[in-house]
Amino acid sequence: xxxxxxxxxxxxxxxxxxPRMLLVHFLREHLNLTGTHxxxxxxxxxxxxxxxDGRSAKACTIFAVQADGSTVTTIEGLAPEGQLHPVxxxxxxEHGLQCGYCTPGxxxxxxxxxxxxxxxxxxxxxxxxxxxxxxxxxxxxxxNAIQSAAKHGGGKAVR
Amino acid sequence: MTxxxxxxxxxxxERVKRREDPRLIQGxxxxxxxxxxxxxxxxxxxxxxxxxxxxxxIDISAAEQMDGVEAVYTGADIAKVLxxxxxxxxxxxxxxxxxxxxxxxYAGEPVALVVASDRYxxxxxxxxxxxxxxxxxxxxxxxxxxxxxPGVIHKDFPNNLxxxxxxxxxxxxxxxxxxxxxxxxxxxxxxxxxxxxxxxxHRLVPNAMEPRxxxxxxxxxxDTMTIWSSTQNPHILKTMIAAMNGIGxxxxxxIAPEVGGGFGAKINIYAEEYVCSVVSKxxxxxxxxxxxxxxxxxxxxxxRDIIGYVDLAARxxxxxxxxxxxxxxxxxxxxxxxxxxxxxxxxxxxxxTYDIPAIRTxxxxxxxxxxxxxxxxxxxxxxxxxxxxxxMDMLARELNIDPAELRRRNFIKPNQFxxxxxxxxxxxSGDYEKALDAALKAANWKxxxxxxxxxxxxxxxxxxxxxxxxxxxxxxxxxxxxxxxxEHGQVTVERDGRITATTGASPHGQGNETTFxxxxxxxxxxxxxxxxxxxxxxxxxxxxxxTFGSRSQAVAGTALHLAGGKVKKKMAQFAAAxxxxxxxxIVFENGTIGVKGAPAKAKPFAAIAGYAYVPVPLPAGMEPxxxxxxxxxxxxxxxxxxxxxxxxxxxxxxxxxxxxKMVAVDDAxxxxxxxxxxxxxxxxxxxxxGQAMIEEAVYNEDGQLMTGSFMDYAMPRASDxxxxxLSATVTPTPCNPLGAKGVGEAGTLGSTPCIVxxxxxxxxxxxxxHIDMMLRPEKLWRIINGKGGRA
Numbered sequence: 015x016x017x018x019x020x021x022x023x024x025x026x027x028x029x030x031x032x033p034r035m036l037l038v039h040f041l042r043e044h045l046n047l048t049g050t051h052x053x054x055x056x057x058x059x060x061x062x063x064x065x066x067d068g069r070s071a072k073a074c075t076i077f078a079v080q081a082d083g084s085t086v087t088t089i090e091g092l093a094p095e096g097q098l099h100p101v102x103x104x105x106x107x108e109h110g111l112q113c114g115y116c117t118p119g120x121x122x123x124x125x126x127x128x129x130x131x132x133x134x135x136x137x138x139x140x141x142x143x144x145x146x147x148x149x150x151x152x153x154x155x156x157x158n159a160i161q162s163a164a165k166h167g168g169g170k171a172v173r
Numbered sequence: 174m175t176x177x178x179x180x181x182x183x184x185x186x187e188r189v190k191r192r193e194d195p196r197l198i199q200g201x202x203x204x205x206x207x208x209x210x211x212x213x214x215x216x217x218x219x220x221x222x223x224x225x226x227x228x229x230x231i232d233i234s235a236a237e238q239m240d241g242v243e244a245v246y247t248g249a250d251i252a253k254v255l256x257x258x259x260x261x262x263x264x265x266x267x268x269x270x271x272x273x274x275x276x277x278x279y280a281g282e283p284v285a286l287v288v289a290s291d292r293y294x295x296x297x298x299x300x301x302x303x304x305x306x307x308x309x310x311x312x313x314x315x316x317x318x319x320x321x322x323p324g325v326i327h328k329d330f331p332n333n334l335x336x337x338x339x340x341x342x343x344x345x346x347x348x349x350x351x352x353x354x355x356x357x358x359x360x361x362x363x364x365x366x367x368x369x370x371x372x373x374x375h376r377l378v379p380n381a382m383e384p385r386x387x388x389x390x391x392x393x394x395x396d397t398m399t400i401w402s403s404t405q406n407p408h409i410l411k412t413m414i415a416a417m418n419g420i421g422x423x424x425x426x427x428i429a430p431e432v433g434g435g436f437g438a439k440i441n442i443y444a445e446e447y448v449c450s451v452v453s454k455x456x457x458x459x460x461x462x463x464x465x466x467x468x469x470x471x472x473x474x475x476x477r478d479i480i481g482y483v484d485l486a487a488r489x490x491x492x493x494x495x496x497x498x499x500x501x502x503x504x505x506x507x508x509x510x511x512x513x514x515x516x517x518x519x520x521x522x523x524x525x526t527y528d529i530p531a532i533r534t535x536x537x538x539x540x541x542x543x544x545x546x547x548x549x550x551x552x553x554x555x556x557x558x559x560x561x562x563x564x565m566d567m568l569a570r571e572l573n574i575d576p577a578e579l580r581r582r583n584f585i586k587p588n589q590f591x592x593x594x595x596x597x598x599x600x601x602s603g604d605y606e607k608a609l610d611a612a613l614k615a616a617n618w619k620x621x622x623x624x625x626x627x628x629x630x631x632x633x634x635x636x637x638x639x640x641x642x643x644x645x646x647x648x649x650x651x652x653x654x655x656x657x658x659x660e661h662g663q664v665t666v667e668r669d670g671r672i673t674a675t676t677g678a679s680p681h682g683q684g685n686e687t688t689f690x691x692x693x694x695x696x697x698x699x700x701x702x703x704x705x706x707x708x709x710x711x712x713x714x715x716x717x718x719x720t721f722g723s724r725s726q727a728v729a730g731t732a733l734h735l736a737g738g739k740v741k742k743k744m745a746q747f748a749a750a751x752x753x754x755x756x757x758x759i760v761f762e763n764g765t766i767g768v769k770g771a772p773a774k775a776k777p778f779a780a781i782a783g784y785a786y787v788p789v790p791l792p793a794g795m796e797p798x799x800x801x802x803x804x805x806x807x808x809x810x811x812x813x814x815x816x817x818x819x820x821x822x823x824x825x826x827x828x829x830x831x832x833x834k835m836v837a838v839d840d841a842x843x844x845x846x847x848x849x850x851x852x853x854x855x856x857x858x859x860x861x862x863g864q865a866m867i868e869e870a871v872y873n874e875d876g877q878l879m880t881g882s883f884m885d886y887a888m889p890r891a892s893d894x895x896x897x898x899l900s901a902t903v904t905p906t907p908c909n910p911l912g913a914k915g916v917g918e919a920g921t922l923g924s925t926p927c928i929v930x931x932x933x934x935x936x937x938x939x940x941x942x943h944i945d946m947m948l949r950p951e952k953l954w955r956i957i958n959g960k961g962g963r964a
Contacts, residue, residue: 034293048207049200051433053382054466058883061382089200102198106190109848112856113682114197115382115433121198140891147883149382149434150682152859152920153891155852 018082022047023091031078038062038073040081041088049089049118053147060146063119064088070126072145089118092125100168101125101160110159112150120146124160125168132169134160181698181763184691188848189701191687202431205386205403210459213388214243216449217295217462219285219302220471221277224542224876225326226306228275231285236298241290244456245298248272248284254451255417258444261655264336264538266508267327271444277306278326278506279542280876281471283444288452288460311876315480315503315539326506326540335504336513336538341520343531343595360495360531364486368567373945374556374925376478376503376870377863378886379549381681383433384464385473389449393457399426399712402446405435406719407679409656411711413442414450429709432681436860437548438473439681440721441510445472470881475870476549478503479516481560485568486531491579493568495531498523498560502538505545512546513538518553518645521596525561526605526643526814527583532595542876548721550860551921554644562640562926566933567942576639576930577613581606591809598645600812601906601914608838608902609641612816615900616836621820625934634823634957635833636935639816640927646915647727647811647908659806660724661716662733664693664740666799668786670779672697672704674736677717678729679709683917684849685725689733691845692911696737698761699778715802723915726845727811731909735803744799747785750792751776811906811914815839817858817923821931828954830866830932832895837923840902842914850916851899857920858897863889864921865928869947 015030022045029044041047041064050073053061062073065087073086093099101124104110111117120143127134127142134142139160140153148156160168196202233245248270257268272283285302289295310324317323318333326333344353361367381403388401398418404410404427411427418425432439445462453460464472479502486495502516520534569579584605585592592600612618621637628635649658661677672693678685686706694701707713717729744766745759752759754768767775785799820834837854844850867887871879880886905912925946932948933941941956954960 032293042206046209047200048203051204051383052206053384053433054883056466056882056884058888059382059466089198093199098195098198105198106194109191109852111191111194111197111682112684112852113382113434114193114202114431115204117197118200136896137892140894143891147382147888147890149380149436149860149888150856151852152855152857152897153894154855154897157891157896 016079018079020081021085023088033077033079035078036074037076037078037081040078041073047088047090051115051118053116058147059116060123061116061119063122063146065122065126070123089121092121099125100166101128101163103166104159104163104168108155108159108162110151110156116146116148120148120156124163127160128164128169133164181700183695184701185695185845187691187846189687189691189846191684191849192690193684193686204383204431204433205388205401206463208388208401208430210388210390213459213461214288214290215292215295216452216460217287217292217299218283219299219304220468221273221280221282221284223277223306223308224280224311225309226277227309228273228277228284228304229307230305232303233285235301236287239294239298239301241294242298243288243290245287245302246285248274251448251451254455255447258447259413260508260512261510262508262513264508264513267330269507271447279544280878281544286448288456311874312541313872313874313876315501315541318539318541319501319537326542330540333540334537335508335540336536339536340533341596342533354533356531357495357497357533361486364494365489366487366571368485368564368571370483370564370567370943372481372483372560372563372943374477374479374481374559375946377476377549377868378470378870379436379438379473379476380888381434381436381438384466384469385439385443385445386463387446387449388459388461389453390459391454391457397424397426398450398454399428400446400450401428401430403432403439404429405432405439405679405681405721407709407711408677408717409719410442410446414446417447418450418454426712429679435681436550437476437552437721440719441474441547467882470886471544471878474509474547475505475544476546477556478546479519479556481556483560483564485564487568489572491568491572491574491582493527493529493583496524496529498534500534500536502536503541503543504538505541505543507545509545509547511548515546515548515553519556521598522554522557522643522645523561523596524594525558526585526641528585528589534596543872544878550857551918554918555861555921555925558640558642558922559926563929563943566926566930570942577609577618580609580641599809600643601809601908602904603643603812603814604902604904605641605814608814608816608840611900611902612818612836612838615838615898616818618818625820632825634825634935636821636931636933638819638821638927638929638931638934640923640930641816642922643812643814644918644922645810646723646813647807648722648724649728650806650808653810656718659804660718660729660732661802661804662729662736663715663800663802664733664736666740666744666782668783670703670777670782672699673707674704674733675707675714676729676733677714678720678725679717680720680725683720683725683853684846688726688845688849689730692730692734693737696734697741697778699764716804723917726911726913727906727909727915728805728807730845730913731911732803732805734911735805736801739801739803740799743801744781744785746792746795747788748781751781751784807908809908811842811908813839813841813914813916813919815919815923817927819927819931821928821935823932823935823953825957828950828957830948830950830953832862832866832928835862835895836898837920838900838902839916839919840904841916841919842905843903843912844901845913853916854899854920855897857918858924859889859894861921861924862894862928865925865946866948867893
């Protein structure tokens, strides 16, 4: 067991974990932050995407011990309680989700995309979410959601 | 009272934002893997890594000795407490143990399992189990399998025939007692032109983004089983879990919490669900199993995998005289719940939208050493559409008739509905030319032809494809489903005037919480915020069947509408008593209940609700309360239809295809929420385009799934698609009072033939007549370069 300290959604979290524990399992099992999902075991699907030190990353592809000392934002911490981030609002307004399983990861990737490029064109959006699979929507309403978020300040920094 | 409240808008037919979304976009949904129970243990399966073999030994000693391991069981252990798994179709079926006993028949079949305190540990222990096998011949090619080559998988099924030749169509008695081929033979004898083509509708992996998962909790003393599962149909799960555990249905509560997509692959009741329940009962502790993605590739049912030998007989003017379709379905190693029934839907829909005088279809279903198939979005109908539409396209090309015109000449006409097909279906309603014309207009077909021709002059390989479809949706009636073909709804007006409604259709992305609330809001004229739709829990929802076959709106929506009607009538009776008016004059309007022509007498909706629960005085002959239910069984299925058009370009140098345009006109009858309908069509199109262009489950000769992870299986990404262009025609169904037909699967039907036809069109200069899916660049490159890659 190794000691770690990770700032998750603004709170410092200390724990002792097995070196092999994946960050996504630390978030889900230790912190009960179950909004971050696991959709594959080969780092393709992106359902587990979170922000580590402000950049999107797949939480299934990093050990919790590697995130020691970093700052992690999950879907639960994307907006202050009772508020929605513009990307979340965009997904709601534009029917950007159906079953909702890929959604948290998709939203986190979109947040990162808009931080880098606040006004992406459609091709840039489609390429920008290339690391995230959705089986329900055919992606069109997700593209619309990100376009809508871009119009409403979705590129603003998150904590 | 005077109504200063804003007038409530009518919601049915409006693009209402989903009420499911706030929790899901904030990561607050609860999927099975999010459930933790005190004392819960984790179950992990050891699965066969070979496709066919006799188990010669299983050594569990190392696993048993690991710290934190609660139990290790082999197939023989499980067989003592769990009978072979039942199926839901009337076909004969070999014994199928949830955990293999003696013989494994596909790579991925469970052979043992571990229960441990932690999932990582359970996996370590499963890895420590050592299984040895004596390999048996691996049966992969279904057409060889039919001859018993290279071996036989189930001893009582010679030549691996799960379903031996079943005939259908012209001159076949319903019980197969009489088969008269005269009409079909004459049609082909009199033909001026014939088309003959073998086509493969290949195997796919459904890949809902949430893998499956189960939590089973037997509570000794209470003697109740609660089972959470990522399923499309918790009520069927409840029935099966009770039967297989030898307990009553009153002892089982099945819960489908948030379910992350299903696409048909979560209809089946799986080995893992049964095993978790019996292990929980055996150990007296909650048991959790969560499927890995790589596990899901082999453990969750696959879809499609039907070979069609398709023949058309026609006159030179394009009138089709006869159709023959010989179907061979590769169903994998075992029959699952609906496996054997899926290809029968291909037979049922063989003639598509056409009035064909003579039809013969036959169906053979074959066991192979692969993961079993079952429903996958469209389930038999995309295969039918693909076969008949590709054949029609080949005929159009042969006769040099415009593909739209050829279809027009063969369509079932509006005045022929209800139309009894020779395959046994009765199409409820349709206006196919209207949808065809709408699609040609939406796509600007003439403009696309000019664009294509111009591109060709520039040396580009550009093609156009058009396909028409009809599907069978809104399943029942009960004669068509072993589970019963009805749905259940209950509506309760609470004491405060808010409405709680339950539905047996358990959604997994379809948005029923929104569409059903839209209906009830209009029915009672109350704000949608005052309505809650509950689903997915047999402890809350009294009865139900489930969500599949594009049936939620048509069947479950109607059940709620009918239940709502009963409650509304009773509420009107209370209002009539309170307002001293005739029941016939009671009007529900803008959150009030009043009397026609006397707006000042209107009372708030909640006031009448309160009166119904404290009825002083109780009107004569009435019971207190406002709650009622309805079972709705439709008299017939619905038959939505539509037309898909695509434009595709193939890179002359690399063979890489690129979809330039996808136009879909769908007629699903009346639409409750066009925004949600569009989402459903988009998703269906994406899966159809995925099948046509990049997705394929590939097995090698050893029976190993070569595309067994997201690294190898081409899941479509956002950049694989153009912007879909949708429009609709509306032909309501007479089968239910809503006029809604269903739309969940539509997108998968027209898309595959229209894309392949576009590819054939693009490569027409090379004389190619048919290309099997998927459109792998290498395959197309070989056609371009004359290297014999045709078909």
